[in-house]
Amino acid sequence: MNGPAPTSPETSFALRRLISFAPVEADEQVLLQRAAGSARAIPARREILSQGAPIRQPLILIDGWACHAHMLSDGRRQILHVLLPGDVLGMSSHSDPTAPTTIIALSNVLLCPAPAPPVQQAEHGLTEAYARSRAQDEIYLLRHIIRLGRLSAPERIMDWLLEIGERLAFAGLGTPDLFPFPVTQEVIADILGLTSVHVNRTIQSMRREGYLQIKGGTVSILDRERCVRLAEYPQIASAAPTGISR
Amino acid sequence: MNGPAPTSPETSFALRRLISFAPVEADEQVLLQRAAGSARAIPARREILSQGAPIRQPLILIDGWACHAHMLSDGRRQILHVLLPGDVLGMSSHSDPTAPTTIIALSNVLLCPAPAPPVQQAEHGLTEAYARSRAQDEIYLLRHIIRLGRLSAPERIMDWLLEIGERLAFAGLGTPDLFPFPVTQEVIADILGLTSVHVNRTIQSMRREGYLQIKGGTVSILDRERCVRLAEYPQIASAAPTGISR
DNA sequence: CGACAAGTTGATGTTACTCAAAAGTGGTGG
């Protein structure tokens, strides 16, 4: 549905993102390619990792969407973090790591083991790429806290959509203004701490006012300027003018 | 105000927490003690690290409370994470790290440089302690997302207080049911994504119903059983019965 | 075509926010 040849291109997309974090040596790239070749498929809704379980080995998401999720005893669900192609799951820097949360597939996904860097040399290659990927994930977590704590429903939705668009574009899957979007409004609600009904009404209102369009599993940002303003979305690679003097 | 000799004991409290994460060799403990001895004081409200600035060197919080905070342009503030004695700031595993958020002192604090482990041996000593401390911080971030996304105001406040009590007790500062508490209701509001007025009313209601007491900079959990139930607080070191079959 | 999931709509309820002011608290200097 989303391109000419659906078999091998996704692989390189996912790896492209990871490689962009740091200069990865040719031999390491081969390791990645080989790992990606052995990726296994997991159907939507299936649990990938369960909370508290020991992590056998870190994984790379090659295709599809997944998420960290937490259920409360009365059925409320909060999705903590969305995982997109190229994201690394379960990478930890200490011994005997256990999964801090349950990870489930949001769509059909392809997963492969994350190859260990051949040389454990810091500040270079794959080691550095993994470290930066993890640091970036932490930034997304922090931004998510801001969203949930201080943004209104329209702001939350817009801010999150802009982030997803940016992340997907980073992996070569669409552009920041037009990207594939395989999740239901119920999932959006569980990510953003809202109800699906409220998500629906809010999206409709944004659609009516010409901000964006969501149709057929695709998001189009129609007026990026206004969208960014609505969400106070932090500009990519801009000087941070956060200086609050005295 | 909080004990007989206010000069040196805090130092060992903070280090106790860090050391508890992994067996730290005697020589490494000496490094920590020496670093703590050179701690410098920073007054409340002062900025410790600003967003986007390069991190010169990781720090250990020896005494007092600090936090990661983010301001929106219209004055809204979200506190992302609270830092307590023994917490490590700005520890990163990749090269040229920059501060993902601004860190400010919530009270007067003592800070010292985090000594680099003498032997860069994974799975042992200080390296492992730092790694586990960071992993634990990530778990607190995830829990915070659940709080903000899916818990009501009373649940948020209770859940957060229980977490703070546990963390302080872990560092030897009070017990999980009785601990020092140097922050205003306005700060609580900015942590929990509420307004200070609503925090006030909610705390009063919990006080009236016998859950807890907050007075004179001290929190007392009066009925832990009921508090834990109110917040669905995850039990420490309990088997995780999260198995959702099929 | 039928069944099931997803999206949409309406009516109503509740939680939490806003604005504004009063009352309490602690520190400082005369």
Add this chain to the structure above:
DNA sequence: CCACCACTTTTGAGTAACATCAACTTGTCG
């Protein structure tokens, strides 16, 4: 000891945002 200040907590009344409940409609896939 008191007066004063700034800050924090508390209270009240009105409002806005979001949730809830319950249909109904649309779309998709076998």
